[in-house]
Amino acid sequence: MGWQAEQMWRSCLRKKFYRSKQIAEQTVKRIKEERGVTLYVYECPICGYYHLTKKPRKEKG
Ligand SMILES: [Zn+2]
Numbered sequence: 001m002g003w004q005a006e007q008m009w010r011s012c013l014r015k016k017f018y019r020s021k022q023i024a025e026q027t028v029k030r031i032k033e034e035r036g037v038t039l040y041v042y043e044c045p046i047c048g049y050y051h052l053t054k055k056p057r058k059e060k061g
Helices: 002-014 021-035
Strands: 040-043 050-053
Antiparallel strands (some): 040 050
16 A cells, blocks of 8 residues: 555645646646647545546546
8 A cells, every 4th residue: 555655645746736626627628639638637635636647547347
């Protein structure tokens, strides 16, 4: 569990954060239009804000 928490913490520090999910999702749309890159929004348990990631979060199924 330790390394995962540390990785999350590090990526939290490095990444830009968004204060609301709505803002993050708008940014995702814009990046997709501008660069054709698909990003995903996730809520960060460390800072409590939202970050973008290239990897989709694993959902059930
Ligand atoms: Zn964070």
